[in-house]
Amino acid sequence: MPFAEMADKNVGSLLVMDDGKLVGIITERHYARNVVLKGKTSLTTPVKDIMETNVTHVRPEQSVELCMALMTEKRVRHLPVLEGSEVIGIVSIGDLLKFILSKKEADIGQLEHYIQGDGWQPVRK
Amino acid sequence: MPHKWTIWAGSPPAVFFPHQRPPRNRTRATRQSAIHGSVPDVLIYVIANTCSFEEYYPQKKKNPGGPRWKPRYLAALLPATDQWVIPVLCTEVNAFGTIPVLVSVEVLQSCFLEDWSSPLGLSNSKRFMAVTQFEERHGKREARRRAMTIRHLLERKGQCLWTIGPNTTVRDAICRNG
Numbered sequence: 292m293p294f295a296e297m298a299d300k301n302v303g304s305l306l307v308m309d310d311g312k313l314v315g316i317i318t319e320r321h322y323a324r325n326v327v328l329k330g331k332t333s334l335t336t337p338v339k340d341i342m343e344t345n346v347t348h349v350r351p352e353q354s355v356e357l358c359m360a361l362m363t364e365k366r367v368r369h370l371p372v373l374e375g376s377e378v379i380g381i382v383s384i385g386d387l388l389k390f391i392l393s394k395k396e397a398d399i400g401q402l403e404h405y406i407q408g409d410g411w412q413p414v415r416k
Numbered sequence: 417m418p419h420k421w422t423i424w425a426g427s428p429p430a431v432f433f434p435h436q437r438p439p440r441n442r443t444r445a446t447r448q449s450a451i452h453g454s455v456p457d458v459l460i461y462v463i464a465n466t467c468s469f470e471e472y473y474p475q476k477k478k479n480p481g482g483p484r485w486k487p488r489y490l491a492a493l494l495p496a497t498d499q500w501v502i503p504v505l506c507t508e509v510n511a512f513g514t515i516p517v518l519v520s521v522e523v524l525q526s527c528f529l530e531d532w533s534s535p536l537g538l539s540n541s542k543r544f545m546a547v548t549q550f551e552e553r554h555g556k557r558e559a560r561r562r563a564m565t566i567r568h569l570l571e572r573k574g575q576c577l578w579t580i581g582p583n584t585t586v587r588d589a590i591c592r593n594g
Contacts, residue, residue: 308579315582326586339582351567358566372566380570381577390569 303383304369307342313371313378315342320368348373349382359387 307315317338325341326333348371349358358370362384372380 302578304578306577306579307582309582317580317586322586333587334585336586337582338580338584338586341586342582349566351565351570353566355564355566355569372570378577378579380566380573380575382566382569382573386569386573390564390572394564 304381305338306371306378306381307338308378312376313346313348313373315339315344316346316369316371317342318369346371350374351379355387355390358382359384359391362387 304316304318306313307317315338321341321343322333325331326336331341347361347365347367349361351372351374362368362370368384370382371378372382
């Protein structure tokens, strides 16, 4: 099962690039729906037949919350990040959650320090 | 009334409260003295973007008679998104209102969208907060929301792009990437 390899590597999506341009995206969901459920075989099916061509993307300066809202609205779990027309990365819903959780933990830590009055702890180099 | 400074690029680094070395730990006594209104035991050093820490520090080493404070008590600010002026209001909220304080790197990072890496590892001053002009205008919640951008996330996550061509078969593509 080829997608088992993707699972091993924790890769849930692949960007389809043609001449350096983003033309589509293929995820485990596309594979399941367009290959497995339709009785096609991955040996002969080209990626362009099953990929999503209407790719929702984000820009790097956009906020994490906006990204989350976009994922919820469009029902996608992966968003390519484009700077101009260049793909500079991809974010998954797991990445966003991890990032938000770490930020919240930091905030909570700061509040705890403030409430407990632990004081100023200079960093010793 | 909170204090407010504007640092112009091109001007020499501005120094505020270059009075005494902060204690290693803020003891109960120092907290008490702060409450009774003595000079705050923190200082602020703001370096305009024309003078980075790396540029500044060698000069400091050549001039031992200069400022007494240690580099770890410095905070360097890079310019905000679209301007060379750095408007920063730094305050600590305590028993007698707001006083100027050292700003931590984490706070700076959360306040400015610009990339910023600390040469000093300033991760102290957790009790303090900085208020930018943006925060004053749009509120702290909006400023914090804006600060968490996809660029920050990508930097933390690191780059790992898995790409394929449209004419590759699904199996080949997956096996190659896997």
